[in-house]
Amino acid sequence: MSLAPRIVLVHRTTEYEELVAHHGTHGQAAFFLSSRGRDIEEVAERHRRTRRALSDVTAAIPLTWRQSRVERADLDRFLFAPEDVVVVVGQDGLVANVAKYLSGQPVVGIDADPGRNAGVLVRHRPADAPRLLPAALATGTGTGTGTEELTMVEAVADDTQRLLALNEIYVGAAGHQTARYRLGVERDEASKPQASSEPQASSEPQTSFEAQASSGVLVGTGTGATGWIRSVWQERGNPLPLPRPTEDRLVWCVREAWPSPTTGTSQVAGQLSATSHLTLTAESERLIAFGDGMEGDALELTWGQSVRVGVCGRRLRLVG
Incomplete structure (x- = not known):
């Protein structure tokens, strides 16, 4: 029964x-x-x-x-x-x-x-x-x-810590002070910020890394495009369209990237497809990652630890 x-x-x-x-x-x-x-x-x-x-x-x-x-x-x-x-x-x-x-x-x-x-x-x-x-x-x-399958975002640390969010995930220093890290963007054909007229040597994903100092990185979904990530996106005047809530695509922004002899600003915004990830490796004593504004439920990264952020395989089934 x-x-x-x-x-x-x-x-x-x-x-x-x-x-x-x-x-x-x-x-x-x-x-x-x-x-x-x-x-x-x-x-x-x-x-x-x-x-x-x-x-x-x-x-x-x-x-x-x-x-x-x-x-x-x-x-x-x-x-x-x-x-x-x-x-x-x-x-x-x-x-x-x-x-x-x-x-x-x-x-x-x-x-x-x-x-x-x-x-x-x-x-x-x-x-x-x-x-x-x-x-x-x-x-x-x-x-x-009559349900919508809303895309979620996840962050997975190299020590298996895992965090899920519906709107966005923030990675940076506690208190939003200056965070130092290396940022790597794994790009495939679907996640490049804009089409290029140059011929491509290979369709394999490519990863480039840059040392950065900023007040943190936001990675958001289409649902989050009505909130925090939208305000940053609009402030930048980014021409890339924000994703729809059910779309397997994320957008990311680096907040207040600081150029210096050892840190760059060439990778400050972009999008991720379902098979792409943003990788951050901590070069500060302590970084955190939290989702949907819940700082009390955060995963922590110490010097040298990495976290990968991308589209989550799980969805939120929202009725009507």
């Missing part, structure tokens, strides 16, 4: 809950905000909307189905099952936070506070849950349609 379907509700602590936990009571939190010209009612109303959204989605789960809840801070300790349907109630960033812990489970993004979120990943309203949950379950069992 097979188990009943399980819905995993992913949420995060609200700003109101964080304030009350920090100050002890509602009144003390209200006094703190008022002393800075803010009204706690604004924060409390967002908290109530989030809780209503969670209640509405919970009410839409059939009584015969199983359900679990996990807070964002506990994601690294939660065991997702292959047959789970994951429902994220919150912001776009919360979908990115959960993506690296999944392995093909369908994800439904519910916008808990419409109007404040861009809705790139949380595309649905709580009232849509009764229709979405059966559809997501059918998708998870292979009988449904």
Whole structure:
């Protein structure tokens, strides 16, 4: 006999809950905000909307189905099952936070506070849950349609540390200070920044290396092209098109590369195909790599260690 379907509700602590936990009571939190010209009612109303959204989605789960809840801070300790349907109630960033812990489970993004979120990943309203949950379950069992397979990026260190992200991976110094490293770009025909009219001697991938000093390197996906990587890309005025969320292509940028007698700036931006990688070898005492802005969950590199960043074989299955 097979188990009943399980819905995993992913949420995060609200700003109101964080304030009350920090100050002890509602009144003390209200006094703190008022002393800075803010009204706690604004924060409390967002908290109530989030809780209503969670209640509405919970009410839409059939009584015969199983359900679990996990807070964002506990994601690294939660065991997702292959047959789970994951429902994220919150912001776009919360979908990115959960993506690296999944392995093909369908994800439904519910916008808990419409109007404040861009809705790139949380595309649905709580009232849509009764229709979405059966559809997501059918998708998870292979009988449904209507999902997007969003490309992810991964970083793998030479000591087997591995990091996945949905938006982007940053490699550099902790605190975004000057990082020193050697950067190598493995290029194939699909990942060259622009077509060349010169004849090619070989179609084999080529790798070139350059010593650099910068405030870090960003490698982003098409989903990340709506966020951090986009701001850097636009600032550069780069003519290369940003990838689509489902496209097996990444873009990368070196932030504030510094030219010196020992460091260069000839490789500061480009794209990676599904078979290409960006390799960084640390020439600083400590470098870190983190994904989707979560600096607390980073892999560390010491002098001489290398990390390869490229398209991840895993995808995020986002429903509708």
